[in-house]
Amino acid sequence: MKAHHFKTLLANLIPLMLLPVLILGCKSYSENPYNYRIPEQVEDGITVGTLSDAGIDTSLIQEAVTRIRNGAYGAVHSILIYRKGKLVLEEYFPGYTYKWDAPAHQGQWVNFDKDRPHSIMSDTKSITSTCIGIAIEKGFIESVDQSIFDYLPDHQHLKTDGKDKISIEHLLTMTPGLEWYEWNAPYSSNKNPIIGIWFSDKDPVSFILEGELRYEPGTHYSYYGGNQILLGEIIRHATSMAIDEFSQKYLFDPLGIDSADWNVRFPNGVIEAAGGLLLKPRDMLKVGVTFLEDGRWNGQQILTKDWIEKSAMPYPANLSIKVPGEDYGRSGYSYSWWTKTFTEAGKENNIYWAGGWGGQKIIVMPDHEAAVVFTGGNYTSKVRQFGVIEDYILPAFK
Known part of the structure; x- marks a missing residue:
């Protein structure tokens, strides 16, 4: 096999890696506290609103974003929260692009934003x-x-x-x-x-x-x-x-997604359908919202409710799986989605998500009428995004 084929694979594919936990060398984030701002309304089919409109404690989310900016949860490139029909949080953070043949896979330092496609790895x-x-x-x-x-x-x-x-x-x-x-x-x-x-x-x-x-x-x-x-x-x-x-x-x-890119192919033309797709974070959210809404997007049925249910519940043989490099403990696996029940204030919360190497996630939270998206660059360190879910997002839901 030619070396450039292998490099192309590693630059776009790898799902979840078994590597030692390392400390990411990164530039300092701003130490200034985060002040909440409403997401920008653009013509992409997503309606925006405020955290308070969606019944979310603004102070907890502000603290969460401040800690993300300061590196407390590793290399997070974006966080989006959608609840009760509206996108109510959308924040992007500076970080390194992915580069296979660089130390810690860190390429160029950039300011991630809503217009930059991200490798979603095993999502x-x-x-x-x-x-x-x-x-x-x-x-x-x-x-x-x-x-x-x-x-x-x-x-x-x-x-x-x-x-x-x-x-x-x-x-x-x-x-x-x-x-x-x-x-x-x-x-x-x-x-x-x-x-x-x-x-x-x-x-x-x-x-x-x-x-x-x-x-x-x-x-x-x-x-x-x-x-x-x-x-x-x-x-x-x-x-x-x-x-x-x-x-x-x-x-x-x-x-309404026009920038999806299946950019990894084998020499014979077969598409690498396990980890080679690039999407923008808002487009990842659209997928999550479609699952949240029982397969509908803006009134159009994209997927059957039965398929959504099969994706949300673990397959009988797939219980108590420990995923290396992740912080959410043991989970289930369904129709290529991860599943888990979290307990917050004595109440069970059934959550399922698409998960990819480095911290790419599309999280669906039906019990809270919510969906959350993360992108990240934790390719050689533990992913700690479910710490944000458990420490801040679930407690912030009213």
Whole structure:
């Protein structure tokens, strides 16, 4: 494999890394206390309002943003809070762009803003899952219970040793039973199976499906982005559209998103559908709001309510998963979304989110009619954004 292909992968793909916790060398944030300001109203379909309009304690949020600015929660590039139909907080922070071959992956120091697309890393998996849900609703795919080989015509020879029992749902929930597991090897090593694809002379689908079937499909969780790469190819064969074209037509265009960029492809043209998407933070929020509103965006049904429910609840085999480098403890995993129940003031709060390496998150909080977006640059340090959720955002909700 050519070196520039590998660099392209690492510059855009990697989901969640197992690396030692390091202290990010960064420029000093302003020590001045943050004074709340209403988000800017622009013509993008999002209505803005004030924290008080949404029943949110302004003083707590001001303290949270002050602490973020001062680096207390690591490298946060943006925070957006949407509640009760309005975007009520939108703040951006200076930080380093991502650069694979730089120390701590720190590229150029920039002032992040609403117009700068951000790599959403493994949030991409949740977008790929969303596209599968839309493809089913539109009739391109019959059911999540179908064998994956119904839509992989060029790889029928790999339908052996029980692999024909792997369903679309098993890919969505990372339970196909194959040997692959990303969290046992560093992302700098081709022994990591998501990196190994790029070193192989096999096409990506063959590489993934030639893995040994070690567990009965549906019974064992194993984190591996190859599942979503296969889902992207299933969409291509089912709809005669690659996932970039399909997502633009059926998801991003209805949401008014025109800058989505699937910018990682394998040498044979297969799109890396597990971690290679770039979106602006406001566009990430639109996805979160669509899930919050049971699949609707500004009155248009984008996704079925049933799909939303499947995304919000953990798959039976996917309970108590510990994600390396994150601060939220153990969680569940659903249709490529993370799930967890938090307790605040004696009340349970069911939350689910798309999560990506470095601190990219689309968080849906149905119990509070809220959605929260983070972007960040914690590529070699622990992500502490759920500290903001637990310390400030949940207590601020009235």
